[in-house]
Amino acid sequence: MNLDFTQIVPYIPFMIEGIWVTLQFVLVSILVGFLIGTVLALFKIGNIKPLRWFADAYTSIFRGTPLILQLMIIYFAIPQLTAYDISPFLSAVMAFGLNSSAYVSEIIRAGIQAVDRGQTEAAHALGVPYRQMMIDIILPQALKNILPALMNEFITLTKESAIVSTIGYLDLMRRSQVVGAELFRNFEPLLFVGVLYWSMVMVLTLIGRWVERRLNVGD
């Protein structure tokens, strides 16, 4: 056995900092994904055909190609086509945000459609306009249906985020590789960030359960 964790000790703060770097862009990405995903979901359930087509095509493209390809295209193609030198952070947020909005839109669509039709009818019968009904009546109830799936998406995103290391973004994954290269030992730093990823996922899972409980007050 040739394992020596003492060597990575000086690098621990450097690697732990990666948690924040990773969380930072995952948070921004999930927010972008949630906002765009909500709009796409509303397109999908709405009556305007061109918007419905657009949302379906969008979803199909982003779910039908590898995320790493989308990331590369955004990172390499945008500078080549527009001469705009896009930063790794912005590329990562765009790729993850746009990609996750495709998944999130499906989650939200299903969540909205799972709300009892009677709710819509009751709101209609009271003269509540469509927009207000969506915001105050349907979406809050849909949110309860979709929260577990949404939290799953958040967790998936946190784990998948490791691929941004391929474009040189100094996230948790990348940091373990940097440390590995300096020490000529890869196993220990990899194992260490593995534990960090796992802890992050556990914390997110617990937060998800807590929020879910809070949302269940009416039951």
Next chain:
Amino acid sequence: MLVIKVQKLSKTFGDNQVLKDISVEINAGEVVSIIGPSGSGKSTFLRCINLLEKPTEGKIFVAGQDLTAPKVNVTKAREKIGMVFQHFHLFPHLTVLDNLTYAPIKVKQIKKADAEDKGRKLLDRVGLADKEKAYPNSLSGGQKQRVAIARALAMEPDLMLFDEPTSALDPEMVKEVLDVMKDLAHTGMTMLVVTHEMGFAREVADQVLFLDEGRLVETGEPNAFFDKPVSERAQDFLAKIL
């Protein structure tokens, strides 16, 4: 004064004609019971009156306004028409009081404090003053339906539609809901009630509409209708259920 005038109303789902050429007039303060076999189009008829279903043909006037006119503001028109559903459809994420005040505040732009005063009075009227902070899922069926009636009344409608308001209730809760409806009838509210409660129809209604296979087969004053139905269809129907 006429509150509802329905002229030659027809409704088709796909190639299934559910309502056929129905014409009815209902005066302010009248209580009208709609009865008929399952699938005869009672709910569809009621739902056409607040445009939850779009009529295929014919005209519907409510308080003088033609709801079937091309440019009518459907959402606005519905403010004046209360509806109570078989399965209540309360908003589960809002407290009882918020269920009552939501539409008045958001739709009619009434001040929150005023809406709450009004809401509490209505809850008191349906015997649920102590439930304002409860969530709908903690209530019994009869309580839910009384909240649903109060919620509709909070919009101060010109007329109220009821679609089998007691059919989803346990037998011991039917009375509390019917009592609230009777009180409401006595205040002069115009009411259209789809019901299987023949006792209620006979006692409270001014007019009975009998639907069968989408047609308005017979209308009449309740005692006459129940004692001496004219049409064979109505005779068969009453023979089966009474």
